[in-house]
Amino acid sequence: MQDIVSDLQAELGARVMCESAVTHAHARDTWSLAELLDYQGQPACSPIAVVEAGSTADVAAAMRICRAHKTPVVAYGGGSGVCGGIFVGEGTVVVSTRGLSGLISLDNGDLTATFGAGTMGGDAERMMQEHGLTIGHWPQSIEVSTVGGWVATRASGQYSTGYGNIEDIVLDLEVVLPDGEILRTRRTPRAAAGPDLRQLFLGSEGTLGIVTEVTVSLRPLAEHHVRQAFHFDGLAAALAPVQQLMREGWRPPVVRLYDPRESRRHFDEACPKERAMLILLHEGPKTAATVEASEVAALCEKAGGVRADSSAVDEWFGKRNEVPSFRSLVEGGLVVDTIEVASTWKHLVNIYDAVTKSLSEVPGMLSATAHTSHAYRSGANLYFTFVAKPDTPESMVDVYRDCWARAMRATLDHHGGIAHHHGIGRVRRDYLASEIGDTGIAVLSQIKRALDPDWLLNPGNLLPEPTDRN
Amino acid sequence: MQDIVSDLQAELGARVMCESAVTHAHARDTWSLAELLDYQGQPACSPIAVVEAGSTADVAAAMRICRAHKTPVVAYGGGSGVCGGIFVGEGTVVVSTRGLSGLISLDNGDLTATFGAGTMGGDAERMMQEHGLTIGHWPQSIEVSTVGGWVATRASGQYSTGYGNIEDIVLDLEVVLPDGEILRTRRTPRAAAGPDLRQLFLGSEGTLGIVTEVTVSLRPLAEHHVRQAFHFDGLAAALAPVQQLMREGWRPPVVRLYDPRESRRHFDEACPKERAMLILLHEGPKTAATVEASEVAALCEKAGGVRADSSAVDEWFGKRNEVPSFRSLVEGGLVVDTIEVASTWKHLVNIYDAVTKSLSEVPGMLSATAHTSHAYRSGANLYFTFVAKPDTPESMVDVYRDCWARAMRATLDHHGGIAHHHGIGRVRRDYLASEIGDTGIAVLSQIKRALDPDWLLNPGNLLPEPTDRN
Incomplete structure (x- = not known):
């Protein structure tokens, strides 16, 4: 153990932290089971060291040293994952991306911004809003997650129905590969230049590389918005107009439909008992948002929806980024x-x-x-x-x-997919074969082995570990 | 050579074609340079056999037999590529997907359709239109390209500005891998379940697998459409309002802007000399399409655009799928x-x-x-x-x-990307490193080697061949 820590210190100096307060704080994410195990006295291992990287070169150096020592490496951003994507095993080095923070470049004409991967989501969004722009990506965790974490976990935001998920927002990535090489994926809004390399890392959950910079394609803040809500006779009755509005091509950024029990919990006054509440946000140029709100309202009412007090929507907006402990x-x-x-x-x-x-x-x-x-x-x-x-x-x-x-x-x-946007982590790992088949597992494992032959990046996460592991 | 053909015939019988008329017709795509070389007496090699696969199992059998013989395999759909993606070398077997043809399933409620990969594009679109639906993917080559070819080449259609490129339309793929295993990628509209495996094959140009089935997410045919055209004082003057309309969030399916010389060529009467012609198609619910057309028109006129006779747009629509020889x-x-x-x-x-x-x-x-x-x-x-x-x-x-x-x-x-939608093929192969870097080439080559260790699938296409090839 001492060997690897000495080698890291020789190259990275004070960026290598071994104090137990630091290492303990980087042992795991906020997975509910990890919290429970922790409480019951079975915590994740503390890493042997935390490298607080300040540059892409630091990440690359840490990666090369860990590879030379065949030491497992786990990337740590906001630590807000809820699937056990981070749950450190014995003899592991954690690389924190939080020092790779801040806005690197902004082009208001091209609507592009490049952030260090460790920039906190809320900070990134506020920096854009100062310029009248938005990333348009609003995960509930926005204040506790990093931009790089959004990419690594294939995150979705609350505005995804109109603005897409993280894969629709990311333009370019910089990634440190398991061999310490640095990949930049592309610099244009669209390419037909072989498989899209960004997609290897969107959802890789720290197993194929460490994201160090993220370039997003921005939007101007919308000129106008309309909030409205309708309640329906149960979830199934409300799903019909939601399906219909999507079918007709309307794209409200926010389309949230709660079952009657959640509706009671969140919208006590605005939603009568046994009713399912649908809240909608329409945004865009005033003419477009107004037309959409009006047409969608007509569609909801035709389907039996009853208009609710829109202050209920305001209330949701006020609380939407609160993260429970x-x-x-x-x-x-x-x-x-x-x-x-x-x-x-x-x-x-x-x-x-x-x-x-x-x-x-x-x-x-x-x-x-x-x-x-x-x-x-x-x-x-x-x-x-x-x-x-x-x-x-x-x-x-x-x-x-x-x-x-x-x-x-x-x-x-019932023919569903097991994971929409929290990722696989450790909680779903043994179900992944049900989603992508044994063949899908084989393909991912072959790619993992090709890029990370010693299976050092976040072992035990996402994929089952190979039985022949070195 | 006889060995592999005998083995193919033993398993696939009359599906194995060795007649020179057939093999000659599968030697290459419609790359301009290949046409020139052909004319000058330096044609591509004819394959030693063409397997006219009738099922996914046929493709898998051909793949396994070729792998056992270390024989190169090239997939052939419509043969309409223009980058030399197909240019057969010595001792190659071609697998034609054209027998994997037709609609396998359609769900009008879910807006999903599954096609055999060899279904011709125009046929697929017409089948959907019979049900009031559209794929929304209109490459100029729609009548001479296959649905599987759209995926393999990462194609774009003429309606992409509103409806996205092929990667935004594909829901699920079935792919035969180099080892003959069959991969299905997923069954839901979105997943955070590891890297998106569809993306390995979108743009793989036959180097990582053979696409055998394609499921797309459909749209209903639009209720209303508006065609309009404006001419501007040159290309740069017209790019400004195009950038602005995208910035504001308008999404006309068709946004085509021609430089003055092309404008003269295509729109002789409707576009004055030295002017750049912009043609637009707005589609959707009548209220939405009307608002968009009106707002975009105002934006164009404010930027100096002069409304042109919209019959010019009709003319373009009439000729848009003509493919030159x-x-x-x-x-x-x-x-x-x-x-x-x-x-x-x-x-x-x-x-x-x-x-x-x-x-x-x-x-x-x-x-x-x-x-x-x-x-x-x-x-x-x-x-x-x-x-x-x-x-x-x-x-x-x-x-x-x-x-x-x-x-x-x-x-x-000037910081551009070298390939928007025709792909890399052989014409751009030696420029790919300029797009994705030597590191990107290394990553793709490592993946290629992991899935196709003998480098048998379409060797020489997309990626430089490794110097240590077996």
């Missing part, structure tokens, strides 16, 4: 998590019914609910939240795993 | 080709000026012109056409290569 819930004996999946339209209600039914059969289940918040021409996501209170603290881990197994199984049984 | 031009002693590149907004005029100037300095150059036909928030493409008449037939190949070298160099000198 699992710790206090765990301390209260509660097992809690969120699980987002996706499917084409015709399977959505079946998946909703099957997952909530299966979760409700878990002993001690207090609540299993869902909303949908990202819509496409051919389908949408479902975002489940469950809260269970097992009889004993000892059974909390088993109950947690049972809930996930039930949600994954019910989704797969 | 290079053969008669070559026979007339002309060297002709098209070269599409891309850049962010601020470099476009510089690239236009530099490429047309450099091409005009080629001895015998008759015409070097351009239009832009695919716009994005952060930039657009440029599509150059050149026609030269060298002094002697012997110099035609050198002139051709000189024209390409000049266009590539001028584009790179």
Whole structure:
């Protein structure tokens, strides 16, 4: 161990941190199970060192040294992942990207901005808004996640229905590869120049490289916006107009539909009991946003929707970036998590019914609910939240795993995809073959092995570890 | 040679064609240089056999047998590529996908359709239109290209500004890998489940697998459309409102802007001399299309645009899928080709000026012109056409290569990307490192080697061949 730390220090000096307060803070992300295990006295390992990189060259140096020592390397940005994408094993070096922070360049005419990968999301967005621009990417975690983390996890924002997911927003990446080489992917809005290399790293979750710079394609802040809300006789009744508005080509940035239980929780006054609340944000040039709001309203009302007080939407906007802490819930004996999946339209209600039914059969289940918040021409996501209170603290881990197994199984049984935007991490790793097939796992593993022959980048994450690992 | 053909015949029977009329017809695509070399008596090799696959299993069988014999394999769809993506070398087996034809499934509610990869584009689109639907992908080659070819080459259609390029339209792929295994990529509109495996094959140009089925996300045919045209005082003057309309968030499916020389060629009556013609198609719900057409018209007129007779647009629509034949031009002693590149907004005029100037300095150059036909928030493409008449037939190949070298160099000198939508093939292969760097080439080569260790799929295409090839 000392060898690798000495070598890192020789090259990177004070950027190599071994103090336990620092290493302990980089052991894991905010995965609910990790929080629970931590509380129960089974924490993730602290890394042997944290490299607080200040430049791409620092990341490359750390990568080369770790490779020479065959030491596992885990990249750490905001640490806000919820799937166990970071859960450090023995003898690991963490590379923090947080020092790669700030705006590197901005071109208001070209609508491009380049950020250090460790720039916090909220800071990046505020810097753009000062210029009348927006990234248009609003994950709930925006204040606790980094721009590089958005890329590594294939994130979605709350405005994705109109503005796309992170893969639709990223123009160019700089990535340090497992061999320490530095890749820049491209410099134009579109290319037919072989496979799109950005896509190797969007969703790679730290297993194929470390993202060091991110260039995004921006938008001007919208001239006008309209917020409106409608409630419907249940989730299925409200999905029909959502499907129809997507079909007709309307693209409100925000289209969020809550099941009746979540509607009660979030919109107590504005949404009557047993009704499903749909909230909408329309943005753009005033004429376009006005026409869209009016046409979508007509479509909702034709489908049985009743207009709700739009102050309910304002309330959601006010709270939309609050991130819950699992710790206090765990301390209260509660097992809690969120699980987002996706499917084409015709399977959505079946998946909703099957997952909530299966979760409700878990002993001690207090609540299993869902909303949908990202819509496409051919389908949408479902975002489940469950809260269970097992009889004993000892059974909390088993109950947690049972809930996930039930949600994954019910989704797969009804032709859904197991992961919409939180990623795979460790919580879904053993279900990935159900999503992309054994052949997909083989392809990803072959690519992993080609770029990272010693399987050093975030081992145990995303993919099962090979049995022949060195 | 006999060995591999016998083994193919033993497994695939009459699907293995060795008649010279068949093999000769599968030697190459419609690359201008290949046409010229053919005419000058240096044709591509005929393959030793053409496997006319009738099923995915046929493709997988052919792939396994070729791998066992270490025989190169080239996939052939419509053969309409223009970059030398197909230019068969010695001892090669061609797998034709044309028998993998037709609609496999259609879901009008989910807006999804699955086609055999060998379905001709025009046929696929007409089948959808019978149901009031559209794929929304209109390459000029739609009547001579296959759906699988669109994927393999990362194609763009004429409606891309509103409806996206092929990567925005494809939902799921079935691909036969170099080892004969069959990959299905996913079944949902969006996933954060590791790197997007579809992207490995979008633009792989036959080097990483053979696409056998393609599922697309459809659109209903638009309720309403508006065609309009404006002419401006030159290309630069007209680019400003195009950039502005993209910036404001308008998304006309068709945004085509011709330089003054092309405007004279295509719109003789409707466009005065020295003016640059912009043609626009707005589509969607009637209210939305009407608002967009009106706002974009105001923006064009404010920027100095003069409304032209919209029958000019109708004329373009009438002729838009006519594909020229290079053969008669070559026979007339002309060297002709098209070269599409891309850049962010601020470099476009510089690239236009530099490429047309450099091409005009080629001895015998008759015409070097351009239009832009695919716009994005952060930039657009440029599509150059050149026609030269060298002094002697012997110099035609050198002139051709000189024209390409000049266009590539001028584009790179001005920060452009070398390939917007025709792909790399053989004509751009030696420039690919300028686009994605030596590191990008290394990454692609490592992936190629991992999936295709003997480098058998379309060797010599897209990537330089490794020097240590078996």
